[in-house]
Amino acid sequence: MSFPDTIPPLSIRPGPETAEAYAALTQDWNPIHLDADFAAATPFGKPIAHGTMALNLLVEAVARAGFRIAELDIRFTAPTFVGQALTASARRREGAEYAVEVYADGETAVLTGTATLDMRGTGPDTAT
Amino acid sequence: MNDEMWTFARFEPGQSFGTVTIPLDAERVAGWAAIYGAPQGDAAPDGLIVAGMMEAYIRAIQPRPKGNVHAAQKLAFSGAACRIGEEVVYHVSVLSAEEKRGRNWVGFGIRAEAGGRDLLRGEILSIWAA
Numbered sequence: 471m472s473f474p475d476t477i478p479p480l481s482i483r484p485g486p487e488t489a490e491a492y493a494a495l496t497q498d499w500n501p502i503h504l505d506a507d508f509a510a511a512t513p514f515g516k517p518i519a520h521g522t523m524a525l526n527l528l529v530e531a532v533a534r535a536g537f538r539i540a541e542l543d544i545r546f547t548a549p550t551f552v553g554q555a556l557t558a559s560a561r562r563r564e565g566a567e568y569a570v571e572v573y574a575d576g577e578t579a580v581l582t583g584t585a586t587l588d589m590r591g592t593g594p595d596t597a598t
Numbered sequence: 599m600n601d602e603m604w605t606f607a608r609f610e611p612g613q614s615f616g617t618v619t620i621p622l623d624a625e626r627v628a629g630w631a632a633i634y635g636a637p638q639g640d641a642a643p644d645g646l647i648v649a650g651m652m653e654a655y656i657r658a659i660q661p662r663p664k665g666n667v668h669a670a671q672k673l674a675f676s677g678a679a680c681r682i683g684e685e686v687v688y689h690v691s692v693l694s695a696e697e698k699r700g701r702n703w704v705g706f707g708i709r710a711e712a713g714g715r716d717l718l719r720g721e722i723l724s725i726w727a728a
Contacts, residue, residue, distance in 0.1 A: 498653075540677065541672075546671075
């Protein structure tokens with residue numbers, strides 16, 4: 471089995487409508503993501519994107535490259551403000567282990583960690 | 599229905615919040631597609647299973663204080679296939695609860711299955727607000 475040195479970057483720019491769509495998808499209507507007035511009274515000062523929006527961008531980037539995440543261990547290292555572009559990528563360390571990261575506006579790491587990848591269609595019950 | 603707020607003091611390792619069943623229906627697929635693009639074929643995107651994990655976590659533990667912080671996440675996918683249109687059953691539990699340096703850290707375990715097939719095990723590490 472051959473693993474590439476990098477997983478091609480995948481980007482989105484989540485605006486307020488994207489935050490609403492993600493809230494509907496996950497039923498996470500925390501006003502910190504959606505309400506500018508509420509967010510202004512928090513230490514963030516303005517709405518922040520859902521953390522797993524960045525995580526799922528990484529999951530999708532891996533899938534589009536023809537792989538799947540077998541195991542993942544990440545930390546959310548900084549908030550993403552609504553309106554910032556998110557870019558997910560992965561760099562191979564050795565074997566199937568990758569350093570994974572998501573950047574906001576190309577300069578702030580908002581998610582970092584490690585993932586072990588596998589080829590798609592190699593799990594149990596894949597024919598079901 | 600218990601309307602008592604889920605505060606940090608009420609969490610205990612091993613505590614179960616039961617199951618939440620989430621259909622990977624057209625509405626959820628459309629929601630996914632609006633953000634990440636339309637899925638190819640009839641396989642559910644792995645990320646849609648993760649989105650369901652978050653929905654289960656939100657729905658299972660209510661009411662909850664505002665201002666909780668999702669600090670870290672572990673995932674382990676089995677690789678088992680899941681099709682769009684299937685129902686996914688999420689089991690939600692508490693793995694850990696400890697106060698460190700004035701912050702309330704709670705680890706939640708989520709196990710997802712569909713049709714008796716294990717799909718995903720996740721660990722959500724949160725800083726609980728109250």
